[in-house]
Amino acid sequence: MDNRTFILKGNFCYTPSADTLVTRENSYLICEDGISRGIFPEIPEKYKDLPLMDCRDQVIIPGLVDLHLHAPQFAFRSVGMDMELLEWLEQVAFPQEARYQDPEYARTAYSIFAQAMKKSPTTRASMFATLHPETTILLMELMEETGLKTYVGKVNMDRNSPDYLREKTPLEAEKDTRNWVENTLHKYRNVRPILTPRFTPSCTDDLMKRLSQIQKDYQLPLQSHLSENLGEIEWVKELCPNTRFYGEAYAQFDLFGLDCPTIMAHCVHSSPEEIALMKENGVYVAHCPQSNTNLASGIAPVRKYLDAGLSVGLGSDIAGGYSECLFRAMAEAIQVSKLRWRLVDDSLQPLNLTEVFYMATKGGGSFFGKTGSFEEGYELDAVILNDSTLPTPLSFPLKERLERLVYMGDDRNVSGKFVSGTQIF
Ligand code: GUN
Ligand code: FE
16 A cells, blocks of 8 residues: 555535536545545445545645646746737747746746745646746756646747747757657656647747647647737738638647647637637637736637537636636636626626636646546545635535635645645645
8 A cells, every 4th residue: 555545534625527516524535546536424444444634624625727827937927917918928928038048047936936836726737938948847857846747848939039039940949849858758757748839920830840740759738829819819810821710820730639639728719610620629728817817818708618518727827827826717717707798798607616616627637637526536636725714703614615715715725735646745
């Protein structure tokens, strides 16, 4: 029996589907070799000798999954927020990302980031680094140490970017990317490389073709941005006159789902054709409400995506979003959906607590396999939450305790964390 076999006792919440919230008070979760064997009101006879961790009156939820963030942007989160996307990239994000050429700066900045991620309620994440291979590997090493399960991408960008932050030729970009993949593909327990063309405006067709070949050679997943901002979408139309919609700019290189597991961040302004292709190809939507607000991109019609049967997860989009705490993304996903319903389109009902909890756990978690739920057979990622620091004279049922944590909680409420059955703290 290894130390990934144990019992957790406490108050459990999880969502087997987007419309079902399960709450189990004062119960026992069995974890065997890192896999959930389910939640029981009493310890089943065959497990009665397992070590028990008594979390007392605390709330226990599946680890949260951040499907989209930029690690190098953590250093300047919440600064320079009064711009829209394209200006913000030029004025703020690109100059800051250029600093990651310097390994010393990168170590300092990425160490702060990795510690924040470790303390947060997140157990899995898919993140962008910068185009620099050396410091991308440094980030991967620091993330490996946290114990979180992450995808990390060396960014590709070879056009429409400043000289100081641009891959010089598609051939050099391909060489760097291949070397980085070779170096990191089987190196870590917890970290995997993910192909990361920044977005269509940053990548020439020649580079995209080379990335497509790398994707096929190594069977890599891919992450990028899609239909985030109206100016960006117009720009893509000019750059890719042969395509009918933005998604096709990736699909024409086989970089849009199907055999290439794909996360597309934002999808604020996706057309019906684009939504249909995402559905057909199994492309994941990373909904990033805080970023959509800060960069004034718009409000993604998430209800439409859920109704269409798309896979939808949540992202912090650090530093379009300022908070790495996914509770903020959950609460704000609900809030912006209410404004959208009231002000934009009353045919799409607002999101509710159960739906955003699902997106933050099993919805995004499925990109990583069987994760994000306490159902039997799922990898056990669990976050133990102490809500006694949010005092009230009232005594709430478990669903309302979860709701209070989603709106008011942060990493100070996280008293323990397990990833795939391994205790992180
Ligand atoms: N599109 C291309 N690059 C970025 C980025 O760094 N952040 C956001 N929000 N969108 C992007
Ligand atoms: Fe982003």
